[in-house]
Amino acid sequence: xxxxxxxxxxxxxxxxxxxxxxxxxxxxxxxxxxxxxDEPLARxxxxxxxxxxxxxxxxxESGEQxxxxxxxxxxxxxxxxxxxxxxxxGFQVCQAMRKKRxxxxxxxxxxxxxxxxxxxxxxxxxxxxxxxxFNPGELVARIRAVLRRSALQAPSTEPIVAGDxxxxxxxxxxxxRGVDANLSPREFALLAALLRHPGQVMSREKLAQEVWxxxxxxxxxxxxxxxxxxxxxxEDDPDHPFYVKTAWGAGYISG
Numbered sequence: 001x002x003x004x005x006x007x008x009x010x011x012x013x014x015x016x017x018x019x020x021x022x023x024x025x026x027x028x029x030x031x032x033x034x035x036x037x038d039e040p041l042a043r044x045x046x047x048x049x050x051x052x053x054x055x056x057x058x059x060x061e062s063g064e065q066x067x068x069x070x071x072x073x074x075x076x077x078x079x080x081x082x083x084x085x086x087x088x089x090g091f092q093v094c095q096a097m098r099k100k101r102x103x104x105x106x107x108x109x110x111x112x113x114x115x116x117x118x119x120x121x122x123x124x125x126x127x128x129x130x131x132x133x134f135n136p137g138e139l140v141a142r143i144r145a146v147l148r149r150s151a152l153q154a155p156s157t158e159p160i161v162a163g164d165x166x167x168x169x170x171x172x173x174x175x176x177r178g179v180d181a182n183l184s185p186r187e188f189a190l191l192a193a194l195l196r197h198p199g200q201v202m203s204r205e206k207l208a209q210e211v212w213x214x215x216x217x218x219x220x221x222x223x224x225x226x227x228x229x230x231x232x233x234x235e236d237d238p239d240h241p242f243y244v245k246t247a248w249g250a251g252y253i254s255g
Contacts, residue, residue, distance in 0.1 A: 031147065032056045034076035036066040036093065037109070038085050042132075046080060049136040055143070063088030070097055076104055078143055081126075083110040083117060091124055098125030102172055102185035105146040109134075119222045125186055127212065162195045162255065165234060165243060174234065181233045186211050190226050191234065194244060198255035201247040227252065 033055045037043040043059055050057050058073065060066035063085045070076070079097060083090035094106055107128045108121040118129045127146045130139060160167040166175045172188050174181045183191065193210035194202060202210075204223050211226065231238040247253045 031078065032058065032074055032076045033078045033080060033143065034058050034060065034066065034069060035080045036060045036063070036085065036090070037080070037082045038062060039082075042082075045136075046139070049139060050080075050143075053140045053143075062086055063090070063093040066093055067096055070100065075101070078105045078107065078146065080139075080143075081106055081108050083108055083112075083121070091120055094121060094126055095124045098185060105143075105149075107139075107142060107146060119225070122212065122222045123186075123225050125184065160192060160195045162198065162243065165191075165195070167192055167195060176234055183230070183233060186226060187230045187233070190223075191230055191244070194252060194254035199253065201250045201253045203251040205251075207252060 031054075033050050035043060035046050035050070035057060037046060037059075038061050040061075043061065047057050047059060055078075058069060058076070060069055064087055066079075066081070067088070070079075081090045081094055081097075085093065088096075090108055090110075094108065097104065097106060105128075106126045107130060108126045109130050109132060110117050110121075111132045113131045121129055127149070128142050130142060158169070160169070164177045165181075166178075167173075167188070168175070169192065172183075172185060174183045174188060174191060189211045190207060193207055208223050211223070227244055228238075231241050231244055234243055235241045243254055245253050
């Protein structure tokens with residue numbers, strides 16, 4: 001069995017205590033970052049780094065508080081999310097946020113260099129992953145990288161039709177025989193990438209770039225988890241797939 005899976009933007013109202021420093025570039029001042037970190041010193045350090053780089057910052061010290069701000073406050077462009085939170089952990093918060101929005105970038109933080117944490121985070125919808133301790137400059141660079149990827153990812157709005165499937169890029173929904181297949185944003189991106197290239201073998205590396213962005217390092221195991229879940233949702237017989245076939249030793253192919 002596969003492991004468990006993991007609004008338009010409202011005008012931003014900048015919290016007075018978290019405005020960017022004077023002299024920062026105007027384009028940076030439009031970017032709002034939600035920092036979710038339970039350790040006060042770490043939170044203060046991240047906040048100072050982001051303000052110096054010209055970002056707007058709002059803070060949360062728990063998963064519950066973060067979800068409240070995410071739902072009720074101005075929509076963040078980026079969420080910096082620590083995994084080891086009290087109460088709801090970072091994985092739970094990431095999954096809840098990703099179900100609500102597909103366009104907010106999520107960068108997860110952890111004190112453990114455990115590959116399984118990275119796989120779990122990416123599977124639940126995170127865009128990137130950073131292990132503590134990290135260089136402040138790297139954090140800023142990664143934020144800017146995920147923002148660039150988001151800006152570059154402007155897929156065609158034309159529907160994609162293949163067999164009994166119909167994908168609507170505008171709503172990010174896939175329908176099988178007219179019924180919503182309930183795909184996650186990452187599952188939708190994976191399926192759309194395959195269906196846009198019918199009959200073409202796509203490597204795991206290429207598909208990982210389609211799903212997580214061109215700067216992301218491919219992770220075959222995380223991608224295979226997505227494929228497994230996707231087949232369960234769209235195939236009549238997941239053990240004998242029609243839409244997402246394995247090209248042994250090469251990657252995956254549709255059609």
